[in-house]
Amino acid sequence: MDSLNELLQRLTGLFLSKQANRRIAEETEFHLRMLRDKYRAQGLSDHDAAIAARREFGSTARMQEDYRAQSSFGWMDTLRGDVLYAVRTLGKTPGITALMILMLGLGIGANTAIFSFLSELLLRPLPYRDPDRVVVVGRWRNGTMWATSPRDFAALRDKTQTLESVTTSFLYRGVNLETAAEPRHVPSIHVTHEYFRTIGVAPQLGRAFLPEEDKPGGPHVTVLSYSLWTDAYQSDANILGRQVRINGAPHTIVGVLPEAFSARARAKLYLPLQSTLRGTDTNYTILARLAPGATAEQASAEVDSLFAVVDAERAQRATKGQPFVRTPGRAISAQEDSAGEFRSQVLLLFGAVSVMLFVACLNTANLLLARSAARTREIAIRCALGAGRGRITRQLLTESLMLSVLGGLSGIGLGHLFITGLARLSPYDVLRHVSLDQRALVFTAAVSILVGLLFGLAPALHAFRLGLGESLQQNATRVSAGRGTLMSRQVLVIAQVALCTILVAGAGLLVRTVLNIRSVSTGFDTRNLLVSPMVLNADKLESVQALVNYYEQASRQMREVPGVLDVAYTNQLPYEGQFNLPIELPDTATPDRTMSMQFRMQSPDTFRVLGMKIVRGRDFAQSDTTGAPQIAIVNEAFARQFYPQGDVLGKRITMKNYLKVPDVFTIGGVVTDVREMGPKRPVPPAIYVVAGQLPLTVVKGVFSFVSTKWIVKVQPGVNNVIPQLRRAAGSLDPSQPFVEFTSMDTVVASSARLERVLMTLLAAFAGLTLLMVAAGIYGTMAYMVSLRKQEIGIRMALGARPRDVMAIIVASGARQVIAGLMIGFAVAWWATKWMTTFLFQLKATDPANLATAAAILLLAGVLACAGPARTALKLAPIKTLRMD
Amino acid sequence: MPADTKEILPGTLDLMVLKTLDTMGPMHGYGIAQRIVSISEGVLQLNQGSLYPALLRMEQRGWIRSQYGTSENNRQARFYSLTAAGRKRLTAETGNWMQMVAIMGRLLAADE
Numbered sequence: 003m004d005s006l007n008e009l010l011q012r013l014t015g016l017f018l019s020k021q022a023n024r025r026i027a028e029e030t031e032f033h034l035r036m037l038r039d040k041y042r043a044q045g046l047s048d049h050d051a052a053i054a055a056r057r058e059f060g061s062t063a064r065m066q067e068d069y070r071a072q073s074s075f076g077w078m079d080t081l082r083g084d085v086l087y088a089v090r091t092l093g094k095t096p097g098i099t100a101l102m103i104l105m106l107g108l109g110i111g112a113n114t115a116i117f118s119f120l121s122e123l124l125l126r127p128l129p130y131r132d133p134d135r136v137v138v139v140g141r142w143r144n145g146t147m148w149a150t151s152p153r154d155f156a157a158l159r160d161k162t163q164t165l166e167s168v169t170t171s172f173l174y175r176g177v178n179l180e181t182a183a184e185p186r187h188v189p190s191i192h193v194t195h196e197y198f199r200t201i202g203v204a205p206q207l208g209r210a211f212l213p214e215e216d217k218p219g220g221p222h223v224t225v226l227s228y229s230l231w232t233d234a235y236q237s238d239a240n241i242l243g244r245q246v247r248i249n250g251a252p253h254t255i256v257g258v259l260p261e262a263f264s265a266r267a268r269a270k271l272y273l274p275l276q277s278t279l280r281g282t283d284t285n286y287t288i289l290a291r292l293a294p295g296a297t298a299e300q301a302s303a304e305v306d307s308l309f310a311v312v313d314a315e316r317a318q319r320a321t322k323g324q325p326f327v328r329t330p331g332r333a334i335s336a337q338e339d340s341a342g343e344f345r346s347q348v349l350l351l352f353g354a355v356s357v358m359l360f361v362a363c364l365n366t367a368n369l370l371l372a373r374s375a376a377r378t379r380e381i382a383i384r385c386a387l388g389a390g391r392g393r394i395t396r397q398l399l400t401e402s403l404m405l406s407v408l409g410g411l412s413g414i415g416l417g418h419l420f421i422t423g424l425a426r427l428s429p430y431d432v433l434r435h436v437s438l439d440q441r442a443l444v445f446t447a448a449v450s451i452l453v454g455l456l457f458g459l460a461p462a463l464h465a466f467r468l469g470l471g472e473s474l475q476q477n478a479t480r481v482s483a484g485r486g487t488l489m490s491r492q493v494l495v496i497a498q499v500a501l502c503t504i505l506v507a508g509a510g511l512l513v514r515t516v517l518n519i520r521s522v523s524t525g526f527d528t529r530n531l532l533v534s535p536m537v538l539n540a541d542k543l544e545s546v547q548a549l550v551n552y553y554e555q556a557s558r559q560m561r562e563v564p565g566v567l568d569v570a571y572t573n574q575l576p577y578e579g580q581f582n583l584p585i586e587l588p589d590t591a592t593p594d595r596t597m598s599m600q601f602r603m604q605s606p607d608t609f610r611v612l613g614m615k616i617v618r619g620r621d622f623a624q625s626d627t628t629g630a631p632q633i634a635i636v637n638e639a640f641a642r643q644f645y646p647q648g649d650v651l652g653k654r655i656t657m658k659n660y661l662k663v664p665d666v667f668t669i670g671g672v673v674t675d676v677r678e679m680g681p682k683r684p685v686p687p688a689i690y691v692v693a694g695q696l697p698l699t700v701v702k703g704v705f706s707f708v709s710t711k712w713i714v715k716v717q718p719g720v721n722n723v724i725p726q727l728r729r730a731a732g733s734l735d736p737s738q739p740f741v742e743f744t745s746m747d748t749v750v751a752s753s754a755r756l757e758r759v760l761m762t763l764l765a766a767f768a769g770l771t772l773l774m775v776a777a778g779i780y781g782t783m784a785y786m787v788s789l790r791k792q793e794i795g796i797r798m799a800l801g802a803r804p805r806d807v808m809a810i811i812v813a814s815g816a817r818q819v820i821a822g823l824m825i826g827f828a829v830a831w832w833a834t835k836w837m838t839t840f841l842f843q844l845k846a847t848d849p850a851n852l853a854t855a856a857a858i859l860l861l862a863g864v865l866a867c868a869g870p871a872r873t874a875l876k877l878a879p880i881k882t883l884r885m886d
Numbered sequence: 887m888p889a890d891t892k893e894i895l896p897g898t899l900d901l902m903v904l905k906t907l908d909t910m911g912p913m914h915g916y917g918i919a920q921r922i923v924s925i926s927e928g929v930l931q932l933n934q935g936s937l938y939p940a941l942l943r944m945e946q947r948g949w950i951r952s953q954y955g956t957s958e959n960n961r962q963a964r965f966y967s968l969t970a971a972g973r974k975r976l977t978a979e980t981g982n983w984m985q986m987v988a989i990m991g992r993l994l995a996a997d998e
Binding site for chain 2 (some may be wrong): 022025028029030033058059061
């Protein structure tokens with residue numbers, strides 16, 4: 003009851019505080035008057051009586067605080083006061099305040115944005131049911147999962163104990179879908195009937211494929227993604243059972259997938275694989291669901307033992323007496339697989355943004371510290387006027403907290419900006435729906451607030467340690483600072499320079515690595531290239547010559563379009579993924595002779611149009627046609643791996659599997675590697691042949707499975723040829739009027755090689771960090787010089803020439819920077835070693851890099867000395883002397 | 887000010903004010919302050935300013951009430967007087983204080 007009463011009174015006190023204040027003021031006035039009367043009566047003069055009365059009455063500030071503390075909600079009152087005071091203080095130095103808020107904002111914003119992207123890309127669960135139970139099964143070589151063959155799949159599916167359900171899918175491809183409006187080129191995938199059961203996704207309409215629909219020669223059926231259903235068929239509820247023409251053949255729609263899954267799947271159209279499961283070409287991805295209780299490790303062991311059986315059979319069938327090198331099987335979590343490829347870049351990116359946040363915090367701390375030194379006297383005065391230590395500490399904390407909060411707010415804003423900006427730049431659709439990650443935001447904001455609190459306290463501690471008298475005096479005698487403080491400030495500068503040297507050196511290494519990677523030749527010339535997928539209705543073909551004639555005719559028509567320089571075609575563009583066929587190398591001395599290898603079929607002039615250089619032997623010629631000796635051209639990786647002696651020309655490649663009678667190709671030339679696995683990964687061996695020299699079965703098989711790509715080289719600056727090209731390419735076959743041209747740059751950019759995007763981001767952050775570090779050095783040095791304004795004034799007053807003074811100031815600044823650089827180098831030498839794995843064509847201790855870092859820091863330091871010194875020199879000496 | 891002045895023990899200011907008003911009748915703040923200082927013979931160091939927040943608080947708690955009156959030198963002043971609740975509080979607090987003093991006395995007098 004009593005406490006309730008008190009609470010009520012405090013509440014009314016809160017609202018009546020104005021009245022209470024007035025009353026206290028009234029009472030004080032009366033009390034002082036009485037005291038003055040008393041002292042006057044003792045014979046003091048009016049003036050002395052007033053002083054004596056004040057002294058006896060005691061501190062009014064203390065009184066008000068006592069009052070505030072005990073009456074009403076004191077803390078609310080004080081908080082309001084603190085916030086107002088903080089706003090005023092921060093407002094007094096708008097430049098520095100804005101700088102601090104911006105830096106914190108950058109650190110928080112960039113960190114949060116990057117984390118949001120990464121969590122979307124790598125940490126977000128795959129759109130499967132219980133995604134952590136889904137594994138990718140493959141062959142593990144050189145730290146990468148490689149695709150498997152239908153035989154691998156068959157062995158696994160029939161015998162596995164650890165996997166509940168297994169499925170396999172063929173390469174992604176595109177098909178022509180004829181809809182009412184217009185034919186579309188739709189990304190599609192061939193899957194076994196177990197596919198949807200394995201990933202745990204059921205169609206929202208209709209059903210998945212039946213086992214009998216997955217047999218060779220089975221019925222033509224298809225399942226649509228949600229987006230294709232809504233886009234092409236206006237979400238028609240009666241779509242099931244409808245006949246659609248896919249690549250000219252009628253197919254029945256049996257199901258529509260749910261929206262959530264479709265939004266994140268690459269394929270828009272699903273077809274049953276209908277495989278004999280006897281092939282040995284490694285173009286298939288196996289997905290599986292772990293049986294209850296089984297782990298990925300157990301599955302891995304089982305997969306390897308089952309694949310070993312397949313390999314043993316293959317070794318027996320391989321040329322007698324030849325050893326066979328097998329690649330172990332492995333099962334890894336699908337989630338891990340999708341993230342694993344980029345792990346090192348992701349870690350590096352995390353490192354970069356963390357360093358950036360760290361630098362932002364460091365800079366803020368530095369500015370706060372610098373300001374704290376300037377405020378020592380203010381704090382001392384407030385102490386002298388009766389403010390308690392707790393009170394002052396709270397005030398300072400409020401101030402730095404406000405900074406952190408403002409920094410956090412600007413971080414949210416900047417984070418949003420980063421995200422929208424990156425989403426626009428990024429070639430990946432998934433990134434268009436990224437939003438700021440709440441957890442990351444909370445974390446980074448917490449870090450910055452902590453830093454703010456920590457360094458916000460510094461001025462208070464500094465003042466308290468010095469004691470009132472000393473800190474009050476300090477300014478009066480601060481012509482040149484006391485030895486102790488000067489020393490500690492120099493140490494601060496040196497330490498910061500040292501730290502920055504490490505950061506700048508690290509950032510420099512990253513930037514150089516990214517530049518090196520970007521400068522690595524992709525192996526071909528992407529400029530002024532337009533490409534277009536086209537699906538042939540290969541079933542109609544009667545001979546390979548008919549196919550070649552068809553292509554020749556279309557090429558001729560396209561060449562006639564003004565602005566077109568050259569036209570070629572291939573079954574697989576660089577950066578478009580791999581298409582492997584089983585081959586044998588009868589002439590190699592290496593143990594590995596039978597394998598599945600990248601096999602590309604193209605027009606004779608493809609290398610010329612793509613700008614790929616023949617390094618040895620000859621290019622294809624128009625005379626390499628049906629009936630002429632079969633010629634293959636291999637890439638440098640092939641030559642290195644199988645003919646390390648350099649005697650690759652004239653050796654044979656046997657193409658198996660599709661024919662009873664093997665086709666033998668003779669190697670006629672070596673072409674440059676195309677770095678399509680990313681600049682840091684080894685290039686896999688590849689074989690190129692002319693499409694016209696292949697047997698009809700292969701041509702039918704390949705070109706009906708994988709769409710043909712037109713490659714058109716246009717004159718620079720020509721960009722309006724696409725409609726004409728479409729007309730020219732489509733004129734031959736009215737059943738496929740649809741030809742969509744994109745630039746080769748787009749293909750490269752969207753080749754699912756996140757590496758480039760990540761590395762570019764990395765370089766951007768390293769550059770930004772570098773700028774922030776330079777700004778930090780500048781801030782600290784500039785502040786140091788500003789403290790010496792009075793010294794400059796005295797020197798000037800004593801007759802020093804401005805040039806001499808400038809020299810003194812800059813030299814002392816440079817000394818500190820150089821001392822910092824020395825220490826920094828020593829540490830950087832050791833600290834950047836761990837970065838070696840991330841670097842590309844660059845050593846961690848690269849001298850040019852260290853020299854650049856030194857130059858940047860020295861320049862920032864000297865500029866920072868010279869700028870404020872010049873302003874001080876411009877002031878009249880008398881003014882600087884009277885300052886404070 | 888004498889070197890051996892004592893700070894007012896926390897919580898005792900209220901008791902002093904209540905007792906002063908009880909003995910002296912209605913008084914203004916200045917009078918209360920002067921009375922405390924003179925009774926302590928200058929040993930107690932009273933921050934006279936802190937008196938007013940205390941008075942305000944005690945009034946808010948209903949132990950004292952205040953009204954305007956005229957001071958001895960003809961100035962308009964606020965006079966404080968004890969309420970019934972204040973008198974009860976004084977009795978209780980005095981009892982507590984005496985008990986505490988007795989305990990402290992016995993404790994400190996004990997030699998063994």
